[in-house]
Amino acid sequence: MALKKVLIIDDEYEIRSLIANYVSRMDSYEASQAQNIDEALALASRNHFDHIICDYFLDPREKGRDDSRNNAVEFIKRAKALGITSNIIVMSGKAEVDMAIEVTKLGAVDYLAKPISFAQLQFAFKRAEEREKLYKENVKLKRQVEERYSFANIVARSPEMERIFEVIEKVKDYKTTVLVTGESGTGKELVARALHFNSIRKFAPFVAVNCGGIPENLLESELFGHVKGAFTDAVRSKKGLFEEADSGTLFLDEIGELPLALQVKLLRVLQEQEIRPVGNNKTIKVDVRIVAATARDLGELVRKAKFREDLYYRINVLTIVIPPLRERKQDIRLLVSHFIDKYNEVIKPKKVTGVSPEAMQLLMNYRWPGNVRELENVIERALVLTEHESIQIEDLPSNIQAMDPVNETTQDGMMPGYDSLSIKKNTKILERKLINLALAKTKGNKTQASQLLEISLPALLYKMKDYGIVI
Numbered sequence: 001m002a003l004k005k006v007l008i009i010d011d012e013y014e015i016r017s018l019i020a021n022y023v024s025r026m027d028s029y030e031a032s033q034a035q036n037i038d039e040a041l042a043l044a045s046r047n048h049f050d051h052i053i054c055d056y057f058l059d060p061r062e063k064g065r066d067d068s069r070n071n072a073v074e075f076i077k078r079a080k081a082l083g084i085t086s087n088i089i090v091m092s093g094k095a096e097v098d099m100a101i102e103v104t105k106l107g108a109v110d111y112l113a114k115p116i117s118f119a120q121l122q123f124a125f126k127r128a129e130e131r132e133k134l135y136k137e138n139v140k141l142k143r144q145v146e147e148r149y150s151f152a153n154i155v156a157r158s159p160e161m162e163r164i165f166e167v168i169e170k171v172k173d174y175k176t177t178v179l180v181t182g183e184s185g186t187g188k189e190l191v192a193r194a195l196h197f198n199s200i201r202k203f204a205p206f207v208a209v210n211c212g213g214i215p216e217n218l219l220e221s222e223l224f225g226h227v228k229g230a231f232t233d234a235v236r237s238k239k240g241l242f243e244e245a246d247s248g249t250l251f252l253d254e255i256g257e258l259p260l261a262l263q264v265k266l267l268r269v270l271q272e273q274e275i276r277p278v279g280n281n282k283t284i285k286v287d288v289r290i291v292a293a294t295a296r297d298l299g300e301l302v303r304k305a306k307f308r309e310d311l312y313y314r315i316n317v318l319t320i321v322i323p324p325l326r327e328r329k330q331d332i333r334l335l336v337s338h339f340i341d342k343y344n345e346v347i348k349p350k351k352v353t354g355v356s357p358e359a360m361q362l363l364m365n366y367r368w369p370g371n372v373r374e375l376e377n378v379i380e381r382a383l384v385l386t387e388h389e390s391i392q393i394e395d396l397p398s399n400i401q402a403m404d405p406v407n408e409t410t411q412d413g414m415m416p417g418y419d420s421l422s423i424k425k426n427t428k429i430l431e432r433k434l435i436n437l438a439l440a441k442t443k444g445n446k447t448q449a450s451q452l453l454e455i456s457l458p459a460l461l462y463k464m465k466d467y468g469i470v471i
């Protein structure tokens with residue numbers, strides 16, 4: 001069994017060693033140590049620790065002051081911001097209720113007063129692990145409830161998608177042709193499958209054909225079949241997809257790509273409910289429900305005379321328009337957790353439990369031109385790349401990272417607060433800003449400001465003069 005990992009953070013060597021000694025006496029745990037926040041965060045963001053035990057005051061005692069930037073509160077805040085999900089247990093020399101409340105509010109799971117005994121520590125681990133188990137079960141249950149919103153693998157909770165579920169429910173059993181439209185990757189095929197597999201036709205075949213993916217000269221025989229000898233290569237007769245889909249559903253994907261000559265033939269099939277295989281004089285009756293899909297604007301194709309108007313009206317009886325993902329952002333979280341579950345199975349034994357809040361913000365801000373398919377690919381990639389328990393900003397592709405507010409641009413493509421792209425001009429504006437910030441931070445102490453700016457004092461004085469900064 002893999003050992004559980006524990007990180008001990010204390011500025012005092014003796015305490016660290018004592019706790020590490022306790023940990024080593026427990027069979028299934030191993031300990032690492034850090035003496036300050038930065039060291040601890042560096043370790044914890046590279047490795048997953050099951051438990052982190054953190055001293056409340058992380059200042060060397062001899063200084064004799066309480067530096068509020070250097071305590072467990074600060075550590076917890078920064079750890080949470082980094083998406084670190086370990087159980088954080090805080091210990092302190094003083095058993096103060098206020099402190100205990102403060103750290104638990106921030107997300108610490110336990111608070112122990114020093115001196116800590118072996119048994120106390122062992123019990124704290126056990127309690128934290130039980131709590132974690134309950135929490136995970138809870139998340140799982142919540143997900144199961146959420147999944148009830150889904151319709152045959154279509155994961156969604158936005159009102160827009162719920163309306164689509166209602167339409168599917170209403171029309172699934174009719175033979176009426178349904179046209180599904182939406183940008184690439186929005187789930188048109190999923191909707192077509194949902195229409196079929198929830199209908200009375202579900203035991204008959206669902207046959208999909210990509211009208212843009214088959215050469216024009218083959219498509220007709222593909223759809224309607226051919227008799228032996230109909231053309232040079234027709235050494236035996238072949239059933240068409242219409243016949244194969246008899247009693248079921250034929251999904252005509254990318255219908256906008258259907259060549260004009262075949263559009264006439266399709267229209268006739270839809271009207272007559274019969275097909276004529278290539279090279280055959282007789283027609284065959286078929287009972288097929290047609291679901292067509294397109295990412296293109298069929299109306300526009302009709303105006304350009306690339307799509308027959310009569311066929312357009314024949315298939316446009318009932319249209320389901322799937323909105324792009326950016327217009328139904330409520331679905332993003334649910335889809336993300338759905339794809340995490342899906343790809344966790346694939347990338348075993350790694351286990352990713354979620355997305356850091358910062359990374360989730362970027363996923364919410366992004367425009368998703370490739371819609372759900374793009375989101376799925378991004379999550380799969382992140383799961384493979386990540387070295388953390390939750391997906392971090394750096395695990396996302398660079399075009400999504402560019403959505404980071406730090407990299408934001410104004411409408412005319414400039415950085416906020418700058419009105420040109422000139423490096424020379426902007427460097428000056430930035431330099432001036434940084435100098436003002438450093439002077440404000442050090443309350444006008446130029447020596448300290450120059451240290452923050454990492455330039456020499458004379459260089460700072462020169463620049464202040466240059467920029468007309470007077471204090």
Ligand SMILES: Nc1ncnc2c1ncn2[C@@H]1O[C@H](COP(=O)(O)OP(=O)(O)OP(=O)(O)O)[C@@H](O)[C@H]1O
Binds near residue numbers: 376
């Ligand atoms: N709501 C959803 N829930 C779960 N998975 C989804 C959802 N929408 C789309 N997907 C997934 O995204 C991918 C693309 O979906 P689909 O093939 O149905 O899109 P499409 O609209 O037909 O795209 P294209 O126009 O590119 O053919 C599939 O892997 C599908 O499983």
Ligand SMILES: [Mg+2]
Binds near residue numbers: 188253
């Ligand atoms: Mg498709």
